Amino acid sequence: MYNFLVFSIIFLGLTTLLCMFRVIKGPTKGDRIIGINIIGTKTMVIIAIVSSILSEDYFIDVVLVYALISFIGSYVVSRELIQSEKEE
């Protein structure tokens, strides 16, 4: 079980790198917001798996707060993009 959880962490890290490619290259601003949203979700799952490996229960609170902050961050950035486009 331990080996499988470590493998899943490494796999999620590699897919995070692939998403980072889209964040860096992305032609429009929306592509970058999408990539950062996915990276936030993957980071949440990675923290949850780490808490399951180390059997530390308080990491789950970190996951909960990270979900809230990730949602508010993507919401605020996209709202700001809409507002700036309306002004132009």
Add this chain to the structure above:
Amino acid sequence: MNIIAVVLISFGLFFFFVGTIGVIRFPDALTRAHGAAKCDTLGAVLSLLGLIVLKGFSPSSIKLLMVIIFLWIANPTATHMIARAILASSGRENKTLGESKDANKTELTIEEAGEVK
């Protein structure tokens, strides 16, 4: 119980991988948002469900269930907002594209009508 957890986490990783491929390979920003939504909901929820099955019934698993419920509410909302932002930032290009496509369509229909006549 371990086997069920491994299967659930494997499905979650599969959906994460598929969503990442979609984000890289799709041609447009809105289609990439579609792939990202699959990655967010199915991948994360299946992985966290696997961790819940692995831990059994405990306070931390109830917190993970709260995370899943929050993800099901928040991620579609965030994806909707991002799609609105993409649509607002590329509004002019989409409008011109739609007009040109409509013009081509009317031309084609006129040509077809002429051929029929």
